[in-house]
Structure formats: C-alpha cells, structure tokens
Amino acid sequence: MLLHVDGVHKRYGRRVALAGVSLTVAPGETVALMGPSGCGKSTLLRCINRLTRWDAGEIYFDSAPVGAMGPDEVRRLRRQIGFVFQHFHLIERLTVLDNVLLGLVLGGVPKEEALERARAALARVHLAGEERLYPAQLSGGQRQRVAIARALALEPRLMLLDEPTAALDPILVGEVLDVMEELARTRSTGMLVVTHEVRFAMRVADRVVLMDAGTVVDEGPPEEVFRRCRSRIAQSYARLLVS
Ligand SMILES: Nc1ncnc2c1ncn2[C@@H]1O[C@H](COP(=O)(O)OP(=O)(O)O)[C@@H](O)[C@H]1O
Numbered sequence: 001m002l003l004h005v006d007g008v009h010k011r012y013g014r015r016v017a018l019a020g021v022s023l024t025v026a027p028g029e030t031v032a033l034m035g036p037s038g039c040g041k042s043t044l045l046r047c048i049n050r051l052t053r054w055d056a057g058e059i060y061f062d063s064a065p066v067g068a069m070g071p072d073e074v075r076r077l078r079r080q081i082g083f084v085f086q087h088f089h090l091i092e093r094l095t096v097l098d099n100v101l102l103g104l105v106l107g108g109v110p111k112e113e114a115l116e117r118a119r120a121a122l123a124r125v126h127l128a129g130e131e132r133l134y135p136a137q138l139s140g141g142q143r144q145r146v147a148i149a150r151a152l153a154l155e156p157r158l159m160l161l162d163e164p165t166a167a168l169d170p171i172l173v174g175e176v177l178d179v180m181e182e183l184a185r186t187r188s189t190g191m192l193v194v195t196h197e198v199r200f201a202m203r204v205a206d207r208v209v210l211m212d213a214g215t216v217v218d219e220g221p222p223e224e225v226f227r228r229c230r231s232r233i234a235q236s237y238a239r240l241l242v243s
C-alpha cells in the first residue's frame, strides 16, 4: 500500500478534528475524499505530509511510519508527496516556467534535467505555450494548472489535492477537472483528492471515501456508494447527481 492511514485522532484543544480515521491509497489509485465543510479533510491531508502532528493512530507511507520520522525523513517524504491547495501559492515575480523549476532546482536536480521535467509537466497540464507568462497574466484555471504542474514536476508518488477547484469561477472548473482526469488515467501517481465535484468523483475516482465529523462514514467504488446511500452524506451527494 502506498498510503495507509490507521485510526488517526487529532484534536485542537477540545475540538475533535479527526476521530479515528482510516483509509488507504494504492500506487496509481485515485481516491476522492468527500464530506461537509469542517469534517476534517484538510486536517487529514496536513497530517499525511506532516504539516500537522496528530494525537493517536499512525500514518504509513510505503510502510514507513510517518509519525516517527525525523527531519531528514520528513524532507524525503515531502519530496514524494505533491500538495495542491485551493489557493495556488504561485510566486508572482517568477514566470510560469520558473515557478515549476524552483522546487526542482532547490531539490538539487541539475539545470538541464530540471528544465526538461518542468517543460514536460507544463505540457501535461496544457500550458506548454505559456511558460514565459507571469501568474498575473493567467486565469484562475491556468494558475491552478501551473500549481499542479509544479507538484507533478517533482514526480511524486502521491498527490494530495485539497479542493483544487473550490476557488475558481464555475466556467474555469472544467479545465482543471479535465487535467486531473487525464492525470488519474495515466496512473503514474496515487491521488487523494478532496472535492465536492460529485460528477468528477463518479467519473474519475477508483474509490470515494466519505467523511463526517472526523470519521469515515462510507467508502467504496463511487457508483456503489452513491447508489446504496448508506450514509446521510452519500444521500446529499447523490441528490446532486440527479439535479
Ligand atoms: N489550526 C486549527 N486550530 C483550531 N481548530 C482547527 C484548526 N484547523 C482546523 N480546525 C478545526 O478542525 C475541524 C476540521 O477542520 P478541517 O480539517 O479544516 O475540515 P475540512 O477541511 O473538512 O473543512 C473544524 O472543526 C475546524 O474548525
């Protein structure tokens, strides 16, 4: 298993954010993580690459316990996990190409190879022609695709995407979903995508994991989860499918 989250608990003061969450992602698998706002999705993603510590349970990446990792191991872990946020965090004074190059160069990849990998990543998100532009010259959809390319260029084994289309104009959502769908089809990286795009989840995810109030309430192949509607959350998403 590429990722195995095993009974993770996390509280902020008296507020319980995660109440024993377990899930897995296999190599190349795409899992859609869904659930109402505040149910703990972002907290879980932040635990997976050790941006946040948790209180009990364990997270295994490639069978290695993430909680026990020292600083060097955490750096190595983060090189294998691409993170894409709702807000793109591009560097405004750098071109599109340099935004993608930066992580590679900082990671010690030789210049020639870095250029090749950055250009290949930009091509995968259909931005090959825009590499000399600055973020301010791009649409929101293009900016998010640059952020995806930046993560991809590092050739991660797992991509964590936290509501990557939530901050976009509705007309720009499609181009980002299309890029994620193409990525998922190649199976070159495992993907754990937090999203409310239920049609996208139906079409692209190998599995959906539904969370509510800090726990996993349902999981399985999307068509099964949204058909049997075992949980309140599945019911609300299934209603979106017929509307
Ligand atoms: N840094 C924090 N400090 C205190 N409470 C937090 C913090 N981050 C998240 N929470 C709380 O933890 C719960 C889960 O939040 P979050 O993981 O952001 O949910 P989601 O991403 O599903 O909307 C919420 O009740 C939220 O208010």
Ligand SMILES: [Mg+2]
Residues within 6 Å of the ligand: 041, 042, 043, 162
């Ligand atoms: Mg969130």
